[in-house]
Amino acid sequence: EVQLVESGGGLVQPGGSLRLSCAYSGYPSSSYCMAWFRQPPGKEREGVAAVSSDGSTSYANSVKDRFTISIDNTKRILYLQMNSLKPEDTAMYYCAADYSSMCVVIRGTTTFVYGMDYWGKGTLITISS
Numbered sequence: 809e810v811q812l813v814e815s816g817g818g819l820v821q822p823g824g825s826l827r828l829s830c831a832y833s834g835y836p837s838s839s840y841c842m843a844w845f846r847q848p849p850g851k852e853r854e855g856v857a858a859v860s861s862d863g864s865t866s867y868a869n870s871v872k873d874r875f876t877i878s879i880d881n882t883k884r885i886l887y888l889q890m891n892s893l894k895p896e897d898t899a900m901y902y903c904a905a906d907y908s909s910m911c912v913v914i915r916g917t918t919t920f921v922y923g924m925d926y927w928g929k930g931t932l933i934t935i936s937s
Contacts, residue, residue: 810834810926812903817931824893824935830886830903830928836861841911842879843921844888846899847930853902855920857888860910868920871897893935903928 816828828844836842843858857877858866865877876889886903904924912922 812928814928814931819934825891828888836907841906845902848899854918858911858921866913900930902930
């Protein structure tokens with residue numbers, strides 16, 4: 809059974825930094841996609857960042873140059889480094905995976921990355937002074 813478990817959420821002041829982790833189980837194929845999504849209070853879920861098995865990364869415009877997605881396949885952990893955090897980054901953050909295909913990214917859409925098969929339960933991040 810594939811499991812994705814997020815950690816690292818919490819309360820951060822505006823301008824601060826935070827790193828999320830997602831421990832994943834199971835065995836991705838040679839082509840896979842792992843991504844971070846978020847759902848702000850009262851809003852729909854949106855894609856944030858994605859990384860494919862070839863190392864290519866994609867970011868939503870709202871987080872580009874502030875967030876960095878990375879993966880450590882040895883430790884089986886997906887990371888999201890978040891810098892220069894803003895109150896509008898407040899959301900539940902979810903880790904997601906597609907173990908059989910590289911990322912399908914459609915820029916300009918809220919979902920941003922499509923076809924995810926597995927989801928974590930989320931970790932809450934609140935940006936407030």
